Amino acid sequence: MAALKAATHDGSQLRLGAVRERTSAYTSFDVSYRATTGPRSFTITGVLNVPTGRGPFPAVVLAHGYIDPAYYVRGQGMTRERGVFASRGYVALHVDYRGHAESTDDPRSDRNLRLGYSADLIAAVKALRASDVPVDADRIALMGRSMGGGVVMKALIAEPGLVRAAALWASVSSLEAQNFDQFIRPDGDSRAEALVRAHGLPEDQPAFWRAASARPYLGEITEPVLLVHGRFDDTCPPRWARATQSAMRRAGVESTLEWYDDGHAFGPAFPAAMDRTIRYFDRQLGG
Helix, strand or coil, X not given: CHHHHHCCEEEEXXXXXXXXXXXXXXXXXXXXXXXXXCCEXXXXXXXXXXXXXXXXXXXXXXXXXXXXXXXXXXXXXXXXXXXXXXXXXXXXXXXCCCCCCCCCCCCCCCCCCCHHHHHHHHHHHHHHHCCCCCEXXXXXXXXXXXXXXXXXXXXXXXXXXXXXXXXXXXXXXXXHHHXXXXXXCCCCCHHXXXXXXXXXXXXXXXXXXXXXXXXXXXXXXXXXXXXXXXXXXXXXXXXXXXXXXXXHHHCCCCEEEEXXXXXXXXXCCHHHHHHHXXXXXXXXXXX
């Protein structure tokens, strides 16, 4: 985390590609942009929904949850959210991350605990601001679900003041040791072996795993944060959301935790949770 925070992040050259969908409310495009962290630069792909009208519009940059990069396709994981945001007058940019879809690969991504995904998110905000897309540069938010919640937390820590607000849906833990125990240790796959060879087990190297976590750095966050979680989430346990919000409050971060009677993927509660999130962004971003 300290290295991510110390690095210089830039985003540029947002380019619109093929039209994926055109409705009365918005147009959806394939896009790509450049994400640069220090001397390293990546082409990152994604999908952009632009509302119908002149703008400028508020915007939200979306960080999707874990999907095996070997099977992931462009824009996968937050199609519902993109459509709802654009229908409600928000430019919505879905980020594929490095190593996903047509984005540049990064063979060190897993070993580096996917910190590069947060760099890609920071770059997406900056590329969007620098583009010709009719975005209000002062009214941008971040939203991440599941793994993307952790990606958003770390982006907020690395670059305070980047956006005006953020939402974490069904987020992973703000402690990487808990994420390791929940998602990586049970698999025992090559990714787990590479992580352990590089960094040791959490019980053997607790200082490293804590330093790689968002929680010790939550006090760096300057934006208000909405946490949205299902009471029946058996992928990212509800206690993680409680602990993260408690840690945010202790660190002085303005935060709100909203509960819904739903599971990890948000089925029946999705419309209500999206409506709550958009009202939260409307208030925080202003008119």
